[in-house]
Amino acid sequence: MDSQFLDSSALKAVDDYCQYRRLVGDDDGGRLFTPEQYKEYKRKMVPQRVKNRLYVSFGVPGGIECRLVGPETPCFCAHRYKQHKTDFEIIPSERPLLLPCRVKKCLCSAYEYLPHIGAAPVRCGCKHLPQDHTEGDTSQNISFSGDCSEFRSPYTCGCGQPTYNHQTLVETKSERVARGRPVGGDVPYAAMGGLTDFSSLVDGYIALEASGLLTDETIQTGHKSRKCDYQKKKVLSRAIIMIICHIQSTFIVIS
Numbered sequence: 001m002d003s004q005f006l007d008s009s010a011l012k013a014v015d016d017y018c019q020y021r022r023l024v025g026d027d028d029g030g031r032l033f034t035p036e037q038y039k040e041y042k043r044k045m046v047p048q049r050v051k052n053r054l055y056v057s058f059g060v061p062g063g064i065e066c067r068l069v070g071p072e073t074p075c076f077c078a079h080r081y082k083q084h085k086t087d088f089e090i091i092p093s094e095r096p097l098l099l100p101c102r103v104k105k106c107l108c109s110a111y112e113y114l115p116h117i118g119a120a121p122v123r124c125g126c127k128h129l130p131q132d133h134t135e136g137d138t139s140q141n142i143s144f145s146g147d148c149s150e151f152r153s154p155y156t157c158g159c160g161q162p163t164y165n166h167q168t169l170v171e172t173k174s175e176r177v178a179r180g181r182p183v184g185g186d187v188p189y190a191a192m193g194g195l196t197d198f199s200s201l202v203d204g205y206i207a208l209e210a211s212g213l214l215t216d217e218t219i220q221t222g223h224k225s226r227k228c229d230y231q232k233k234k235v236l237s238r239a240i241i242m243i244i245c246h247i248q249s250t251f252i253v254i255s
């Protein structure tokens, strides 16, 4: 295998492109923004994201969060979270918050997490895959065109509950704080969903991360070890963002 070396300016260009993709996602419609458009996009979107970020999780109401949804997490419609509407100038007051898919011709009206076993999505009790079911009219559930009324998987999650007892929850920062769940630091990136920490990437029953908002204020009044944990988590969350960027850049270089 041949080694390829990039000089520092090429590496910076790759890093800048990664940063651009994390910020813009598909909002440029497949055509790169000009520097002026990019500057204007950041001026508008970064403060809006910090203010109106939405957190998405999957779990049994009242239980642990079994899965935290990130930009690449797939929906029932087979598209990823980042392909759904995740930016709002004003957050709607209706609940549940519905995040429709933005992919052309997709009928998905609200993001809904689809559990996987390895790389394969879970099957419905009728043994069919989600894509064998057709989109329902009003509910988030997808109804089967044949003999089952809705997609209902008997698969048991790591938390011990069947998948059909779980729900996808979309919430604002204040709603999440009120529930005592972690909100992480403010990030300018698109569709970060529920990812607030390194441990957000593993299943909830493995992570069992501490509940509660860890602010500098609470840390100063808390135990020393808690501060240490928080700083470690901060470093790890930065590391994971860098890893994601570098994985993306590898694909860019390869393709």
Ligand SMILES: [Zn+2]
Pocket (backbone or CB within 6 Å): 075, 076, 077, 078, 079, 084, 100, 101, 108, 109, 110, 111, 112
């Ligand atoms: Zn969808």
Ligand SMILES: [Zn+2]
Pocket (backbone or CB within 6 Å): 077, 078, 079, 101, 102, 103, 106, 107, 108
């Ligand atoms: Zn879709």
Ligand SMILES: [Zn+2]
Pocket (backbone or CB within 6 Å): 124, 125, 126, 127, 128, 133, 144, 148, 150, 151, 152
């Ligand atoms: Zn079915």
Ligand SMILES: [Zn+2]
Pocket (backbone or CB within 6 Å): 059, 060, 066, 157, 158, 159, 160, 161, 166
């Ligand atoms: Zn679960």
